[in-house]
Each structure stands twice: as C-alpha cells, then as structure tokens.
Amino acid sequence: MDGRIGDISPPGRLADPADGISLEELALAARNHGLPLEALRYDLTPPGLHYVLIHYDIPAARADDWRLTVGGRVRTPLTLDIETLRSFPAVTHRVTMECAGNGRARLTPRPVSQPWLVEAVGTAEWTGVPLRLLLAEAGVEPDAVEAVFSGADHGVERGVEQDYQRSLPLTVAAGSDPYPEVLVAYGMNGGPMPPQHGHPLRLVVPGWYGMAHVKWLREITLTDTPFTGFQQAVAYRYRQEADDPGEPVTRISPRALMIPPGFPDFMSRTRVVRPGRVLLEGRAWSGYAPVTTVEVSTDGGRSWSAATLASPDEHGWAWRQWQASWTAAPGSHVLSARATDAEGNTQPLAQPWNRGGFGNNLVQQISVLCPQDG
Amino acid sequence: MDGRIGDISPPGRLADPADGISLEELALAARNHGLPLEALRYDLTPPGLHYVLIHYDIPAARADDWRLTVGGRVRTPLTLDIETLRSFPAVTHRVTMECAGNGRARLTPRPVSQPWLVEAVGTAEWTGVPLRLLLAEAGVEPDAVEAVFSGADHGVERGVEQDYQRSLPLTVAAGSDPYPEVLVAYGMNGGPMPPQHGHPLRLVVPGWYGMAHVKWLREITLTDTPFTGFQQAVAYRYRQEADDPGEPVTRISPRALMIPPGFPDFMSRTRVVRPGRVLLEGRAWSGYAPVTTVEVSTDGGRSWSAATLASPDEHGWAWRQWQASWTAAPGSHVLSARATDAEGNTQPLAQPWNRGGFGNNLVQQISVLCPQDG
Numbered sequence: 001m002d003g004r005i006g007d008i009s010p011p012g013r014l015a016d017p018a019d020g021i022s023l024e025e026l027a028l029a030a031r032n033h034g035l036p037l038e039a040l041r042y043d044l045t046p047p048g049l050h051y052v053l054i055h056y057d058i059p060a061a062r063a064d065d066w067r068l069t070v071g072g073r074v075r076t077p078l079t080l081d082i083e084t085l086r087s088f089p090a091v092t093h094r095v096t097m098e099c100a101g102n103g104r105a106r107l108t109p110r111p112v113s114q115p116w117l118v119e120a121v122g123t124a125e126w127t128g129v130p131l132r133l134l135l136a137e138a139g140v141e142p143d144a145v146e147a148v149f150s151g152a153d154h155g156v157e158r159g160v161e162q163d164y165q166r167s168l169p170l171t172v173a174a175g176s177d178p179y180p181e182v183l184v185a186y187g188m189n190g191g192p193m194p195p196q197h198g199h200p201l202r203l204v205v206p207g208w209y210g211m212a213h214v215k216w217l218r219e220i221t222l223t224d225t226p227f228t229g230f231q232q233a234v235a236y237r238y239r240q241e242a243d244d245p246g247e248p249v250t251r252i253s254p255r256a257l258m259i260p261p262g263f264p265d266f267m268s269r270t271r272v273v274r275p276g277r278v279l280l281e282g283r284a285w286s287g288y289a290p291v292t293t294v295e296v297s298t299d300g301g302r303s304w305s306a307a308t309l310a311s312p313d314e315h316g317w318a319w320r321q322w323q324a325s326w327t328a329a330p331g332s333h334v335l336s337a338r339a340t341d342a343e344g345n346t347q348p349l350a351q352p353w354n355r356g357g358f359g360n361n362l363v364q365q366i367s368v369l370c371p372q373d374g
Numbered sequence: 375m376d377g378r379i380g381d382i383s384p385p386g387r388l389a390d391p392a393d394g395i396s397l398e399e400l401a402l403a404a405r406n407h408g409l410p411l412e413a414l415r416y417d418l419t420p421p422g423l424h425y426v427l428i429h430y431d432i433p434a435a436r437a438d439d440w441r442l443t444v445g446g447r448v449r450t451p452l453t454l455d456i457e458t459l460r461s462f463p464a465v466t467h468r469v470t471m472e473c474a475g476n477g478r479a480r481l482t483p484r485p486v487s488q489p490w491l492v493e494a495v496g497t498a499e500w501t502g503v504p505l506r507l508l509l510a511e512a513g514v515e516p517d518a519v520e521a522v523f524s525g526a527d528h529g530v531e532r533g534v535e536q537d538y539q540r541s542l543p544l545t546v547a548a549g550s551d552p553y554p555e556v557l558v559a560y561g562m563n564g565g566p567m568p569p570q571h572g573h574p575l576r577l578v579v580p581g582w583y584g585m586a587h588v589k590w591l592r593e594i595t596l597t598d599t600p601f602t603g604f605q606q607a608v609a610y611r612y613r614q615e616a617d618d619p620g621e622p623v624t625r626i627s628p629r630a631l632m633i634p635p636g637f638p639d640f641m642s643r644t645r646v647v648r649p650g651r652v653l654l655e656g657r658a659w660s661g662y663a664p665v666t667t668v669e670v671s672t673d674g675g676r677s678w679s680a681a682t683l684a685s686p687d688e689h690g691w692a693w694r695q696w697q698a699s700w701t702a703a704p705g706s707h708v709l710s711a712r713a714t715d716a717e718g719n720t721q722p723l724a725q726p727w728n729r730g731g732f733g734n735n736l737v738q739q740i741s742v743l744c745p746q747d748g
Binding site for chain 2: 003004005007008009010019020021022023024025026027028029030031032033034036038039041042046047048049050052054055056057058060105112113115116117119154155156157158161194195196260263264265266267268269270272330331332367369370371372
C-alpha cells in the first residue's frame with residue numbers, strides 16, 4: 001500500500017451471488033442497527049430501537065458551543081447557537097423515517113454497503129424550529145434554487161474525503177405548499193437529541209428517506225445552482241449501471257411491516273404460533289401520500305385480503321397501524337403485508353433492483369411454523 | 375417440513391471457513407447491536423449505544439402490572455410489584471457489561487450465532503434493590519445452593535422451547551464477601567429501564583458476562599440442586615467438541631478497546647490520520663479484578679508500550695479510561711491495545727477458540743492509513 005486514500009476506499013461493487021455477507025458489511029451491521037420488528041408495537045420508537053445509519057463517526061458534539069450558520073444566497077447571514085434556536089417558536093412533528101438502503105441485503109445481486117434486511121425504520125416526535133422561519137430571518141435571495149445542509153460527520157467514501165452534505169430544492173426546504181414543514185430539530189420524543197440521532201441539531205424532512213435528514217447539522221447554504229456533492233450526485237441515485245447518471249433518491253416508497261407473530265427460534269428467527277386465531281398487526285407508511293390500503297397474505301403471496309387500517313389522524317407523515325385476523329392451521333406458512341398509498345404507489349412482489357440497493361420495498365416475508373403437536 | 379419445532383431450530387454449527395456471514399447471522403446483527411467504538415468516549419453509555427443482545431423478542435411488558443416472585447427454598451415466598459421494590463433502599467452501581475459472544479465473528483472456524491466483532495460492550499449506572507435484601511426478606515433455607523432467574527422472553531433454541539433462565543451460585547447471588555452486590559434493577563443512567571434492556575426489571579451481576587444479567591425478570595427460585603436448564607448446561611459453556619460437558623462461562627475476561635483515531639472510510643472502516651502526534655485513548659475492564667496495565671502497540675503487535683491508566687475510583691466494576699500518545703508517520707499501521715488485570719489475566723495474541731465462540735478477548739486490531747500527501 002503506497003499510502004493514498006483511494007487504496008482504503010473501494011468503489012461501489014456488487015457481491016457475487018454465491019458470496020455471504022463480508023466482514024466489512026458485518027462491521028457496518030454491528031455499528032448501525034434496525035428496529036427489532038416487535039418494536040413496531042410502539043407508536044413512538046424509543047431511542048435504541050429506532051434505526052440508525054451513520055456514514056462516518058458520531059461526532060463529539062456539545063450543545064453549548066454548537067453554532068448553525070445560514071449563508072450563501074441570503075440577505076443576512078446568520079450564526080445561531082442552540083439557545084437562540086430555542087427562542088424561535090417550537091413545533092413537534094411525528095415522522096416515520098426509513099433508510100434509503102432498507103431491503104438492500106435481500107437483493108440479488110447484492111450491492112455491497114450497509115446490509116439492511118427490512119428493519120431500517122422508526123417513528124419519532126422531533127421538536128425544533130421550522131426551517132422556513134430561519135430562511136425568512138436570513139432573507140432568501142430570488143436567485144436561490146437549493147439549500148445545502150452540512151453535517152459535522154467527516155470521512156471518506158469511494159475515495160472522496162468529505163463532511164456529510166445533502167441538498168433540497170428550495171421549495172421543499174421552505175415547506176412551500178404542498179410540501180410539509182421541514183424542521184431543524186433539537187429534541188426527540190420529548191427529550192434531548194441522542195448523540196446517534198444528531199445531537200445537538202439535525203434536519204427532519206417528512207416523507208423523505210433518511211439521507212435527507214442531515215444529522216449534526218452545522219451549516220445551511222443557499223445556492224443558485226444545484227448541488228453536485230458526493231451524496232447528491234454520486235451516492236443515493238437509482239441507476240442500473242455504474243455509469244448511468246441515474247435518478248435521485250427522494251421520497252419513501254410505501255411499505256407495510258408486520259410484527260412477527262408468536263415467538264421466534266433464536267437462530268433462524270422462524271416464528272412459532274399455536275393453531276387457532278392469531279392477530280396479525282403492524283404499521284404502514286409512504287412518503288408520497290397517506291397509505292390507504294394494507295393487504296395481508298398468509299399463503300406466500302398467492303392470495304391477499306384487506307387488513308383493517310387505523311383511521312387517519314393528525315400525524316400525516318407517520319406510520320399507520322393495521323390489523324388482520326388469521327386462523328393458523330398446523331404446517332408451514334409465509335406471511336406478507338403490502339401497502340398502497342393514495343397516489344397508487346404500492347409494493348412489488350419482484351425485487352426492484354438497482355445498483356445502489358435503494359428503495360427496495362419488496363414485500364416482507366415471515367416464515368411461520370404452526371406445530372402439528374399444538 | 376412436517377411441522378415440528380426441531381425442523382426450524384437447528385443445532386449449533388461452525389461455518390465453513392470459506393463462507394461469508396449467512397443471512398440468519400445478519401438478521402441477528404440487524405436486531406442486536408454493539409457500541410459504535412467512538413462511543414467509548416462516554417463514561418456512561420447512552421441507551422441506543424450500549425450493546426444489546428436479545429435471545430427472543432422484547433416482551434410487551436408493563437411496569438404497572440409486573441410481578442416478581444421469590445420462591446423455592448425460602449421460608450416466606452414473596453410476590454413483589456414495582457412499587458414495593460421501589461420502597462426498598464435503592465442503590466446505584468456503575469457496571470461494564472459485555473456479551474459472552476463478543477469477538478465470535480473473528481474466530482476461525484466461526485461458530486454460527488450472533489456475529490459480534492469486538493463491540494458488544496457498554497457501561498451504565500443501574501439503579502435498583504440489592505438482591506441480598508430480597509433474599510433476606512424471603513429467608514433462604516439452609517439447603518439452598520443456587521438462585522434461578524427467569525425472564526419473560528420466550529422462544530426456541532436448538533429445539534428447546536423455553537423462557538430465558540439462568541442461575542447463580544447462592545454466594546454470588548447474595549453478594550457474600552468477596553463478591554459484589556447483585557441488583558434487581560429498575561433504572562438505567564438515572565432514567566427508566568428501556569424496553570430492550572429489560573423493562574421493567576432486570577438482574578445486574580457486576581463482573582459477569584451479559585448472559586447472567588437476566589432481563590424482564592419475573593421469577594427468582596432458590597434451589598437445593600444446581601440448575602441444569604438450557605442456558606446453563608447446554609449454552610454458555612467453554613467446550614472444544616460438541617459432546618464435551620465444558621466449563622461454564624462466568625466472569626468477563628480482560629479487554630482493552632481503543633477509540634479508532636482519525637476518521638473512517640465508510641465501507642472498509644479503515645481509519646485515516648494526519649502525520650504527527652495522535653492521542654490514542656480508550657477503555658479497559660475485567661470481570662475478575664481491576665485492570666492494572668494497558669499496553670499499546672502501533673506496529674501490529676510486535677512491540678508494546680504502557681498506556682496511562684486513569685486512577686482507580688469508586689466504580690470497581692466499570693471500565694477505566696486509558697491514553698497513550700503516538701506520532702503517526704506516513705504509511706499503513708495496525709494499532710492494538712491489551713489489558714492485564716490485578717490477577718494477571720490478560721489478552722491473547724492468538725485466538726482463544728471454543729465451539730460456542732465465548733470469551734474471545736483476542737486483542738483488537740485497527741487498520742490506519744496515514745496518507746503520504748498529509
């Protein structure tokens with residue numbers, strides 16, 4: 001090794017279909033973590049059960065000397081400490097957040113990165129300042145088209161040394177109708193922001209995959225041209241070939257997840273249920289529009305029946321609960337659930353493959369054994 | 375499949391050395407999670423960063439109708455609700471907890487189970503009732519030799535359906551000199567017990583690997599013969615062959631971990647440091663006796679030098695901080711740290727293999743690049 005960063009920072013690759021998960025993928029899976037699916041029972045996911053994906057390290061950030069700057073194409077650049085941010089009117093939004101790479105490890109061939117199965121999700125109440133108030137305070141120049149958000153986490157990715165950065169179109173950042181309010185958040189579930197969720201400040205962009213919710217937020221820059229940084233133009237794009245420009249990853253595709261019924265085998269995670277009536281329940285969400293239908297299959301996807309969906313409430317960007325009843329008979333079963341939203345987006349029964357492994361909302365499959373001997 | 379539990383609950387096995395991590399192992403790694411190593415910076419590990427290993431599911435437990443029973447070889451069986459437990463004098467102990475399987479995924483051949491690398495550790499302050507007070511209240515019969523602890527998490531493991539159960543010798547359970555006080559804990563880090571750490575009650579056994587700290591604790595039974603349940607007599611034993619009776623896994627072997635210096639490459643997790651002085655720091659612990667020496671190697675284990683260890687404090691069963699200085703020169707380096715305790719227990723440089731992958735305290739190795747171009 002001749003001592004260049006490129007030597008330790010490999011390009012994106014696909015695993016050979018015969019290969020198991022590599023130790024590098026495992027190292028990511030041991031750091032980051034998903035929602036244990038039984039935790040779908042909680043309306044709000046407690047810290048430690050909410051999924052976490054951290055590209056580099058959790059920064060050693062302190063609230064008392066943290067500064068957020070708002071600059072670029074604004075009339076009055078701002079430098080804000082946490083106390084000042086808390087002096088703005090606070091709002092709290094319940095938001096379901098999901099990693100864009102959720103489902104990646106179920107793809108064939110498997111893109112080599114954080115190897116999520118189906119569990120990279122969580123719902124929290126985030127408290128903070130509406131970003132539109134900060135933009136109004138700074139005064140956005142008429143030629144601004146995007147807001148670029150910079151976090152404090154620093155690392156290398158595919159040879160590029162960087163602070164984590166992402167942008168949003170100005171209309172989305174400002175929460176202009178019909179877009180929901182974007183938050184600069186300093187609290188989670190009524191308490192302080194945990195280190196791994198962005199302490200002391202993070203962005204919250206309802207309806208968007210997690211890569212947009214920049215953690216350890218320290219800089220907002222308004223620009224008059226679209227941002228072309230690594231996480232915008234290289235990573236987080238739907239592409240079939242490495243040299244496609246691809247389409248940007250943005251909003252969350254619909255998904256329903258079921259709480260695995262019964263109890264598990266430790267190693268295979270196969271579920272065991274007793275014969276008779278079993279309540280199937282879970283959550284469903286979409287970043288495009290409210291979920292309007294959840295269907296359940298107990299025969300491996302051959303037939304589907306409608307689940308009962310909780311009534312719409314004020315939390316339009318959070319998951320909704322659903323329930324269905326199943327009479328388990330002795331034998332082996334495969335259970336699935338499928339969500340459809342008000343815009344007609346639904347979940348596929350065949351993998352929606354792309355080279356980065358993004359947005360794989362293939363329906364969940366849960367293997368269940370109902371023992372002969374009861 | 376003919377519908378028997380044994381069909382979905384495989385026996386223990388070793389992975390073929392050519393095999394990657396299986397999807398079953400990945401499913402465990404996605405549920406359970408370790409300490410991101412930069413979180414070694416916190417004296418007390420926040421929830422969500424502390425390691426978690428859950429054999430089955432997190433039970434849907436509620437504090438207000440929870441009952442703990444103390445029975446078996448006692449004069450007065452007890453049934454205690456949380457309010458009653460809180461009426462006993464409360465104590466708080468700072469304890470470093472580590473999974474007995476930490477390091478398993480670095481073994482060759484690799485035992486197939488939860489695939490930890492080195493990160494299954496955390497330190498918390500646990501608040502609760504000393505178990506000895508409950509035993510005194512119940513009045514232990516003279517013929518009692520063990521206390522058996524039953525949790526509410528229910529599942530199947532290697533064909534055996536079970537509630538999670540473990541025992542301790544009565545002398546350990548009672549905290550008889552020289553053993554530290556065992557707690558029935560209802561609080562963590564000054565707050566309530568999180569669901570994944572055993573809400574509303576768990577056992578805390580300072581110095582022992584995590585399998586002894588039974589979560590979702592609902593029953594304590596004093597017995598006049600040693601407990602032979604699955605987690606005591608089948609799992610958690612050091613054995614070389616499947617049919618060895620083996621030796622029980624008990625206390626935590628010494629380990630030092632270093633906070634990976636510099637910043638990481640996303641995928642390989644290789645670290646990048648600038649040339650010049652680098653502060654190396656981390657934590658060290660042992661379940662046998664206080665750590666007395668930490669040594670650091672920056673040349674892949676060929677030479678070692680002493681690190682500076684924090685002075686002993688009142689937290690005898692928690693990790694101790696250590697620091698060392700290193701002058702990084704351009705090139706590739708492998709950093710390691712090694713702990714030795716007051717009883718002379720230390721960390722091996724060759725893997726201490728056993729069939730369950732327990733107690734692998736092989737020294738950590740961190741790959742670091744110091745780029746030529748600064």
